[in-house]
Amino acid sequence: MTSDPRTPSRRDMLFFLAALAVAGGASRALASPLTAAAQPDLRGAIDAVDYRAIPESGDRKTRNLQQMIEQAARENVPVFLPPGTYRVSNLTLPDNTRITGVPGASRIVYTGEGHLFAAENVRRIELSNLVIDGGNRWLGDYAGGLLQFTGVDEVLIDNCEIGGSRKHGLQLERCGGRIERSRISGATQSGLYAVDSSTLSVTGNTVSDCGNGGILVHRWKKAEDGTVVSGNRISNIRANDGGTGQNGNGINIFRADGVMVVNNQISDCAFTAIRANSASDIQISSNQCRRSGETAIYVEFAFEGAVVSANMIDGAANGISIANFDEGGRLASVTGNVVRNLTLRGPYQHEVGFGIGIAAEADTLISGNVIEGAPRWGLQIGWGPYLRNVVATGNVVRKAPVGCAVSVADGAGTAVITDNIFQETAEGAVLGFQWEKKVSGEMAGGGSPYAQLTVERNRIS
Numbered sequence: 009m010t011s012d013p014r015t016p017s018r019r020d021m022l023f024f025l026a027a028l029a030v031a032g033g034a035s036r037a038l039a040s041p042l043t044a045a046a047q048p049d050l051r052g053a054i055d056a057v058d059y060r061a062i063p064e065s066g067d068r069k070t071r072n073l074q075q076m077i078e079q080a081a082r083e084n085v086p087v088f089l090p091p092g093t094y095r096v097s098n099l100t101l102p103d104n105t106r107i108t109g110v111p112g113a114s115r116i117v118y119t120g121e122g123h124l125f126a127a128e129n130v131r132r133i134e135l136s137n138l139v140i141d142g143g144n145r146w147l148g149d150y151a152g153g154l155l156q157f158t159g160v161d162e163v164l165i166d167n168c169e170i171g172g173s174r175k176h177g178l179q180l181e182r183c184g185g186r187i188e189r190s191r192i193s194g195a196t197q198s199g200l201y202a203v204d205s206s207t208l209s210v211t212g213n214t215v216s217d218c219g220n221g222g223i224l225v226h227r228w229k230k231a232e233d234g235t236v237v238s239g240n241r242i243s244n245i246r247a248n249d250g251g252t253g254q255n256g257n258g259i260n261i262f263r264a265d266g267v268m269v270v271n272n273q274i275s276d277c278a279f280t281a282i283r284a285n286s287a288s289d290i291q292i293s294s295n296q297c298r299r300s301g302e303t304a305i306y307v308e309f310a311f312e313g314a315v316v317s318a319n320m321i322d323g324a325a326n327g328i329s330i331a332n333f334d335e336g337g338r339l340a341s342v343t344g345n346v347v348r349n350l351t352l353r354g355p356y357q358h359e360v361g362f363g364i365g366i367a368a369e370a371d372t373l374i375s376g377n378v379i380e381g382a383p384r385w386g387l388q389i390g391w392g393p394y395l396r397n398v399v400a401t402g403n404v405v406r407k408a409p410v411g412c413a414v415s416v417a418d419g420a421g422t423a424v425i426t427d428n429i430f431q432e433t434a435e436g437a438v439l440g441f442q443w444e445k446k447v448s449g450e451m452a453g454g455g456s457p458y459a460q461l462t463v464e465r466n467r468i469s
Contacts, residue, residue, distance in 0.1 A: 070096040070119075081105050089114040089138070097121040103130035111137045111167055118154065118172075120145030129159040133185075135168055142172035144194070153179030153201065165190055176201040177218070184208050193217045196248075198224045198260075205264070208235045215240060219248040220255040222277070226262040230286055230310070233264035240272045247278040247301075252356050255279065256301065261287040268293075275299055279355060280306045281324075289313040300324035301355050302362075304347075307340060308332045314340040321347045325354040325362035327379065330372050333394040338370035348380045361444070364388050365408065370396045380406040386433070387412040392443050393419030403428045409435045411468075416440035416447060416458050424462040425451075431469045438463055 073087075073096055080087045086106035091113035098121055105127070116138055118124040124142065127133050135155075142154040153176035157163050163185035170177045170192045177195040178187070184207040191214045192199035198221030202208055205225065215222045222242040225235045237259055247256025256278030261267050265288040273296045274281040281297035283306045284290045290307065297304040297319060304324035307314045308331045321327050327347035330340045347365045354362040363384030368374055369391060379386045386405035389398050395415045401424065405411045411430035414423055430437035430452060440448030440458060448457070454464040 070098060074099055077105055077107065078102055086134075089116070093117055095119050096124070098123060099125050101125055101127040101130070101133050104132055105130075106134040106136075107138065108134075108136045109138045112139060112169070115139040115141060117141045118143055118145055122148040123151040123154075123156060125155045125157075126151070127157045127160055131160070132162045132164070133157060133160050134162075134164040134166075136164075136166040137168065139169045140171070142170075142174065142177075142194075144172045144174055144196075147174050152176055153197075154195075155179070157181070157183050159183070160185070163187070169193075170199075171195075173197075180205065180208070182206070186211070188212050190214075191216075195219065198222060199242075200224065202226070202235065204228060205233055205235050210235065210237045210240065212239045213241070215242045215245075215258075217244045219246050221245060221260055222258040222274070224257075224260045224262070225264050225267055226260075227264045230263040230265065230288075232266050234266045235264060236268045236270075237272065238268065238270050242272065242274045242281075243276050245277040247355070253279055253283065253285075253302065253306070256355075257281075257283040258297075258300075259283070261285070261290060263287065265289050267291075270294055272296070277301060280304065281321075282306070284308070284311065284314065286310040287314075291315045292317075292319065294318045295320070297321045298323050302326065303329045305329070306331070308335075308337060310336040312336070312339045316340065316342045316345065318344045319346075321345065323349045323351075325351055326367065327365045327382070328367070329364075330368040333369040333396065338372075338396075340368065340372040342366060342368060342372065342374045343376050345377045347377065347382070350382045352383050360388070360391060365405065366403075367391075368398050369394045370398070372398050374398065374400040375402050378404045378406075379408065382408040384408070385410045385413040386430070389413070389423050389425065390415030390417075390420050392417045395423060396421035398422075399424045399426075400428060401426045404431075405429070405433065405437075406431045408433055410439055410446075411437040411452070413439055413441045413446075414461065414463075415442070416461070417442040420460065422460045422462075426462065426465050428452075428466045429469060430466065433468070437468045438466060 081102045081104040089109040093115040097119040154173035156179045158181045160183045168190045171194045173195040176197045177192040177199045180202040193216045196219045199215035201224045203226045242258040257280045258274035258277040259282045261284040275298040279302040286309045303326040304321040305328045352363040365379035365382035365386045367388035386408035411433035437452035451463045452466040456463040
């Protein structure tokens with residue numbers, strides 16, 4: 009079979025790159041990603057006919073594009089893909105790769121022969137204005153994601169669409185950089201899986217319709233991470249692989265300390281909107297969490313230091329849980345959140361149960377929150393002996409059978425419950441529990457029979 013005469017040859021490619029080097033303003037115009045406000049000046053730099061990058065499929069196209077990427081990286085110029093569909097696979101990106109296209113029109117389609125894009129131990133990779141389609145095709149055992157970058161100092165992905173991956177949409181290991189203004193959807197695993205990151209920012213993206221997770225920030229061993237996850241929209245996250253919380257989370261932080269999760273909109277997750285497991289010094293603030301299948305915001309296991317503030321939670325099995333004092337989970341501030349419209353139904357059988365507004369166990373302040381419609385307990389202070397130094401003050405709890413359930417089991421420690429308002433708490437405003445069993449009468453008005461509890465100045469309205 010004869011080759012398509014439109015296919016770029018090695019000579020065509022070198023001619024094109026040489027033209028870029030000579031055309032003074034052209035390479036500079038292409039060196040920055042496209043922005044919504046301004047398109048790059050392509051005069052003298054790119055012409056679809058002269059470039060001869062007519063989309064096609066097959067090994068030759070992959071070879072041509074690989075050669076072009078390598079030469080462009082050496083010459084410090086970007087590769088521009090005109091509108092069309094480029095069917096390729098197994099592209100390895102060298103240091104200083106910059107590939108850009110026409111938003112929504114330059115499509116790279118994976119042909120299913122191992123991986124699509126990969127890079128390892130390089131300084132900088134930049135992709136912008138591309139549609140990257142995995143077509144739900146097989147990925148090699150060595151490939152964790154449709155795009156897989158390892159040991160890259162700066163991964164810059166801007167205004168791209170990444171869809172149809174049989175594994176993760178984008179996998180980063182030991183990487184920094186920015187993932188921004190992009191749309192990731194249809195991944196069988198998670199949209200973005202980042203492990204052992206450094207100075208990574210994930211901002212302004214849309215992640216949807218993924219099989220097991222939205223944005224995952226993990227580490228192999230617990231350590232400082234510092235990733236910022238901000239301003240993203242995450243929706244329709246399933247838990248296809250099951251479990252009791254390892255899957256089905258919109259944003260999942262695991263062993264990564266110093267992470268900020270702020271100003272995100274998260275809806276319709278099978279389990280948790282925001283789940284932090286063994287993640288110390290975490291800030292979870294000003295997020296919208298709607299219709300979570302389990303606990304909307306979960307801070308659990310071996311953590312020290314968490315701020316959970318100004319979040320809006322509407323629809324979940326539990327609202328906010330600060331848990332696992334038995335595993336070292338302690339030291340948190342839970343302030344200014346609104347929690348409403350909870351349910352008794354959860355995705356599995358839970359030891360404590362569902363329908364709880366805000367729960368905490370150790371060294372935690374719960375203040376200035378509003379809870380409405382918790383069908384079991386509005387506040388849960390401790391569980392069994394796992395209670396130490398919890399203060400619940402200045403909260404409003406409405407429409408909960410029990411306003412505040414505080415543990416008085418053997419070994420339970422100190423709690424202060426003051427200056428809260430309870431309304432429509434049919435079974436009681438402040439009651440003592442030994443595990444799940446109610447053992448006290450109403451304590452909201454003061455005069456607690458338990459020396460370790462201070463309960464006063466609460467109002468039942």
